[in-house]
Amino acid sequence: MLTVAALAGALLLSQVSLVSANHDSNSNNHQPAAFKAFVKRNNIVPRDDDGVVDRTFIEAEIHRIAGKYSHGHKNYNFNEIFGGSKYKQKRATINDAARELERREIARQKRMLTKRSEGDGTVLDKRATSAQVALTDWFSGGHDSMYYGPGGIGTPVQTFNIDFDTGSADLWVPAPSSSTSHKKFDISASSTVTTSSAEWDITYGSGTSQGFLARDTVTIGGIAVPLQVFALANVSAPSLEALVSDGIMGMGFSSIATSGATTWFENAVTDGLVSNPYFSFYLQRAKDLTSASSGTIGGGELCIGCIDSSKYTGSINYVPVTTQGYWEVAMDGVSVNGKLISGTAVSAAIDTGTTLIYLPTSAAAALFASIGGTKSGSNGGYSIPCALTFSTLGLTFGGVTYNIPLSDLVLGFASSGSTSQCLVGIYGQDQIGPDGNPVAIVGDLFLKAVYSVYSYSQGGSPAVGFAVSSTSGVSSATGASAASSTSLKVTQVADVTTIAIATVTKATETLSSNVFSSPPSATETSSISGSSASAQALAGISSTGTDSGSSTDSGSSTDTGEITYTVFSTATGGAAADSTDTAASPSRSSISAGSRPALPSALVLALAPILALLITFSI
Numbered sequence: 001m002l003t004v005a006a007l008a009g010a011l012l013l014s015q016v017s018l019v020s021a022n023h024d025s026n027s028n029n030h031q032p033a034a035f036k037a038f039v040k041r042n043n044i045v046p047r048d049d050d051g052v053v054d055r056t057f058i059e060a061e062i063h064r065i066a067g068k069y070s071h072g073h074k075n076y077n078f079n080e081i082f083g084g085s086k087y088k089q090k091r092a093t094i095n096d097a098a099r100e101l102e103r104r105e106i107a108r109q110k111r112m113l114t115k116r117s118e119g120d121g122t123v124l125d126k127r128a129t130s131a132q133v134a135l136t137d138w139f140s141g142g143h144d145s146m147y148y149g150p151g152g153i154g155t156p157v158q159t160f161n162i163d164f165d166t167g168s169a170d171l172w173v174p175a176p177s178s179s180t181s182h183k184k185f186d187i188s189a190s191s192t193v194t195t196s197s198a199e200w201d202i203t204y205g206s207g208t209s210q211g212f213l214a215r216d217t218v219t220i221g222g223i224a225v226p227l228q229v230f231a232l233a234n235v236s237a238p239s240l241e242a243l244v245s246d247g248i249m250g251m252g253f254s255s256i257a258t259s260g261a262t263t264w265f266e267n268a269v270t271d272g273l274v275s276n277p278y279f280s281f282y283l284q285r286a287k288d289l290t291s292a293s294s295g296t297i298g299g300g301e302l303c304i305g306c307i308d309s310s311k312y313t314g315s316i317n318y319v320p321v322t323t324q325g326y327w328e329v330a331m332d333g334v335s336v337n338g339k340l341i342s343g344t345a346v347s348a349a350i351d352t353g354t355t356l357i358y359l360p361t362s363a364a365a366a367l368f369a370s371i372g373g374t375k376s377g378s379n380g381g382y383s384i385p386c387a388l389t390f391s392t393l394g395l396t397f398g399g400v401t402y403n404i405p406l407s408d409l410v411l412g413f414a415s416s417g418s419t420s421q422c423l424v425g426i427y428g429q430d431q432i433g434p435d436g437n438p439v440a441i442v443g444d445l446f447l448k449a450v451y452s453v454y455s456y457s458q459g460g461s462p463a464v465g466f467a468v469s470s471t472s473g474v475s476s477a478t479g480a481s482a483a484s485s486t487s488l489k490v491t492q493v494a495d496v497t498t499i500a501i502a503t504v505t506k507a508t509e510t511l512s513s514n515v516f517s518s519p520p521s522a523t524e525t526s527s528i529s530g531s532s533a534s535a536q537a538l539a540g541i542s543s544t545g546t547d548s549g550s551s552t553d554s555g556s557s558t559d560t561g562e563i564t565y566t567v568f569s570t571a572t573g574g575a576a577a578d579s580t581d582t583a584a585s586p587s588r589s590s591i592s593a594g595s596r597p598a599l600p601s602a603l604v605l606a607l608a609p610i611l612a613l614l615i616t617f618s619i
Contacts, residue, residue, distance in 0.1 A: 051413050065167075069433075073434055080255065129222070132302070140293075146163060148162055148163045149302055153218050153230065155217055158190070165351070171229075172248060181241075196212060209240060220249075225264050251263065255434065277456040278305070279305065281447065311469065313470055317467065321461070325435075326349035326433065326439070329397065332345055332396035333395075335395070346363050348440040350454075355443050359440045382427075385422070397464075398466075400466070401476060403472075408425070411423045448472070450469050452464065
């Protein structure tokens with residue numbers, strides 16, 4: 001429970017990141033009214049301008065995943081039961097090819113080590129290719145809604161914006177006869193296409209995409225797979241028509257494919273077109289690159305047949321796949337403040353095609369009971385106090401906890417009538433895996449915090465690997481964190497578009513924040529901009545630095561970095577002025593590396609006189 005003294009330490013924090021002019025010019029943020037109208041019309045704005053979560057966005061995604069996972073379950077059973085010996089032979093061929101690629105890579109690395117130990121630095125190896133595909137982040141309402149990248153079909157190549165989805169296994173794009181506003185495949189323009197009369201359809205909750213199957217060369221990142229089976233959709237489900245991608249490439253196991261066909265990556269493995277039997281994802285936040293609230297911007301990377309070591313820190317922790325349908329692995333549970341919550345251990349599908357996190361309802365109830373959550377609405381949502389009662393929340397796989405940045409976790413206010421309750425991006429939904437058992441769906445909300453690897457052979461068997469993303473801003477942990485110290489630097493700059501509330505829990509001196517909200521009005525800002533540094537802080541504070549620390553397998557964590565907070569005001573013109581307030585924070589055994597620091601007591605007391613002004617803000 002927060003005391004009056006703790007409430008007096010309330011600050012407005014901004015999640016807006018400063019970026020160079022290059023970043024802003026490279027994003028499509030200037031797509032003005034038309035772009036904003038498009039995303040609003042299609043229920044794809046996670047949060048309204050007033051900071052309230054747009055529940056229609058959540059409901060649309062729930063419809064999509066319900067249809068996708070129900071369809072995947074049916075496809076898996078059909079392929080397993082009726083696929084016969086031909087289907088089993090296909091799966092064996094894929095697995096054998098993946099193991100052979102892994103064996104070759106291990107042998108290659110041994111040869112390189114031997115050569116180096118003998119003093120011969122010239123190691124010539126004929127290797128298959130790999131590819132790095134740049135992804136675009138489509139963001140709206142302050143949140144990352146989808147990541148997509150270029151994919152080509154046909155000869156010559158026709159390029160489409162593709163959603164690379166580890167939660168499905170079909171590749172499809174619009175057919176020439178489709179009434180879609182997205183790009184359509186021109187059959188007459190490809191010299192290598194073969195069409196068929198085989199019908200195809202897939203249900204996405206609120207609607208169905210349907211069409212027919214075809215074969216053609218499919219090229220991703222320069223890797224061309226000939227005779228790839230894909231679908232041409234005459235009709236696209238409304239929930240997909242609303243998205244910015246033209247089509248979807250399923251990167252799950254082919255056992256859940258509606259077509260029953262081998263996926264593009266599986267064919268690349270069996271044809272020996274990739275160096276390694278895995279692909280990996282790095283997803284970056286738009287707010288780390290731009291201060292715009294909506295648009296598109298470079299948002300990460302898909303590495304095909306490769307792992308990009310520059311995109312993560314520490315080591316990759318692999319977790320075995322339990323069922324070869326989705327990339328489904330055992331999740332130890334949800335950890336709050338470094339402690340696993342009883343009743344949250346589940347099987348989890350790692351799904352790049354889903355935005356949020358969905359837990360079975362029993363696991364969601366156990367989680368929110370531990371953090372003061374109450375049910376909100378009828379779609380599995382929960383609200384929690386905006387004055388967060390915890391400092392870290394993460395998912396634990398293979399004994400390692402990967403924390404989710406609180407600024408990603410908190411979606412917005414639960415309602416327009418109150419600023420005390422917030423919705424988070426974890427919902428309770430009872431979905432089923434390929435084998436019919438309950439499954440959690442872990443989407444981009446978590447995957448932005450990690451670098452994820454999807455391997456068809458890790459020690460001979462499929463596995464998913466996780467490492468802390470180089471831009472996550474948080475840490476992983478295998479035990480309690482050690483004491484740490486930080487310094488606080490405050491810098492005033494101009495222009496703010498998003499702000500947030502943070503509160504101090506006096507008992508633990510932990511700074512918690514919901515890290516979102518609306519900017520103060522022009523009148524409110526003008527009353528602040530000419531005041532003292534402490535008053536100016538009320539215009540918003542954002543971390544522009546990182547809390548650098550090191551973690552070891554023993555679970556110890558040392559935090560010796562400097563925390564830099566940026567104070568935003570809406571004053572225009574003139575160079576940004578600097579005002580600094582530096583103080584060492586006390587040692588904290590309850591906060592892991594990467595958490596925000598405890599506020600110095602002197603700063604809390606200094607803010608007490610302006611509490612009344614804070615309360616008057618329209619947030």
